Amino acid sequence: DIQMTQSPSSLSASVGDRVTISCRASQAIGNDLGWYQQKPGKAPKRLIFAASSLQSGVPSRFSGSGSGTEFTLTISSLQPEDFATYYCLQHSSYPLTFGGGTKVEIK
Amino acid sequence: EVQLVESGGGLVQPGGSLRLSCAASGFTVAGNYMSWVRQAPGKGLEWVSVAYSGAGTFYADSVKGRFTVSRDSSKNTLYLQMNSLRPEDTAVYYCARDSTGPLDWGQGTLVTVSS
Numbered sequence: 001d002i003q004m005t006q007s008p009s010s011l012s013a014s015v016g017d018r019v020t021i022s023c024r025a026s027q028a029i030g031n032d033l034g035w036y037q038q039k040p041g042k043a044p045k046r047l048i049f050a051a052s053s054l055q056s057g058v059p060s061r062f063s064g065s066g067s068g069t070e071f072t073l074t075i076s077s078l079q080p081e082d083f084a085t086y087y088c089l090q091h092s093s094y095p096l097t098f099g100g101g102t103k104v105e106i107k
Numbered sequence: 108e109v110q111l112v113e114s115g116g117g118l119v120q121p122g123g124s125l126r127l128s129c130a131a132s133g134f135t136v137a138g139n140y141m142s143w144v145r146q147a148p149g150k151g152l153e154w155v156s157v158a159y160s161g162a163g164t165f166y167a168d169s170v171k172g173r174f175t176v177s178r179d180s181s182k183n184t185l186y187l188q189m190n191s192l193r194p195e196d197t198a199v200y201y202c203a204r205d206s207t208g209p210l211d212w213g214q215g216t217l218v219t220v221s222s
Contacts, residue, residue: 001168034208036152043201043212044144044152050207087152091208094165096142096154 002026002090006099012107019075021102023088028068032092035064035073038101039084047086048073078104109133109211111202116216123192123220129185129202129213137180140205143187145198146215153198157205158185170196192220 003026013019023033031051036044046055048064051071061076075082083106088099115127129141136158143155156166156176164176175188185202197220203209 032207038152043214044209045212046208046210049210089152089154089208091205094157095167096157096208098152098154101151 001095002029002093002097004088004090004097004099006088006102008102009100010103010105012105013078014107015078015080017078017107019078019082019104021073021086021088023066023071023073023099025069025071025090025092029090029092031067032090033064033066033071034089034091035062036087036089037082037084038087044087075104109204111204111211111213113200113202113213113216116200116218118219118221119192120222121192121194121220124188124190125192125218127187127189127200127202127216127218129187131183131185131204134204135180136178136183136185141176141178141185142203142205142209143174143176143185144201144203144209144212145196145218146201147195147198150198155200156187189218192218194220196220 005024033051035048038044052064063074065072085101085103110132112130141158158176173191177186199215201215202213204211
C-alpha cells in the first residue's frame with residue numbers, strides 16, 4: 001500500500017498569510033493526487049485534482065504542485081473561510097490512501 | 108445536479124450487521140466508480156471500498172472479508188453491507204462518486220458499534 005505523509009499536522013496562521021502544506025508519497029504516484037478541504041460536520045470538498053489542476057469553482061488562491069513523491073498545497077492569501085482541515089489523497093493505486101490531515105487554525 | 112444521500116446508519120452491537128444505502132441522482136451509479144470513505148470521531152479520512160464500472164470491487168484491508176459493496180441499477184443506489192462489526196468501525200460513512208479520486212460526496216451517515 002502507498003503511504004501518504006502529510007505535514008504539518010496543524011498550523012496557526014493569520015488572514016492574509018501564505019500557507020503551504022506538504023504531502024509525501026511512499027512511492028512514485030505520478031500526478032495522481034488530490035487535495036481536499038473539510039470543515040467541521042461537513043463532507044470533504046475537492047480543491048485540486050491531478051496534483052495541480054484547480055477544481056471548478058474553487059478560488060484561485062488555492063494551488064497545487066509536485067509530482068512523483070513530493071506534493072504541495074499553497075493558499076496564497078488565507079481568508080476567514082479557509083480555516084479548515086486539509087487532506088491529500090493518492091489515487092494511483094488501490095487502496096486509495098489519505099494523508100493524516102492538516103488543521104489550519106486562526107492565529 | 109449530482110446528489111448523493113446516505114442512509115442506514117445507527118447503533119449496532121459488536122458482531123452485528125448493518126447495511127448502508129447511498130441513493131444517487133443526476134448520474135448513474137452503474138456507469139461510475141463509486142467509493143465509500145469513513146471518518147472515525149475526531150480522526151482523519153479512511154478510504155474503505157470501491158465499486159468499479161461493471162462488477163469489480165476493492166476493499167481496504169481493515170474491512171476485507173467483512174464488508175461488501177454492491178449496486179442496484181434499478182434504484183440507482185450503492186450499498187455497503189457491513190458484517191462482524193467492531194467498535195473500531197464506528198465512524199461517519201460517506202459515499203462518493205469518483206472522477207480521478209472522490210469528487211462528489213454525500214452528507215454521511217453515522218455508524219456506532221457499541222454494547
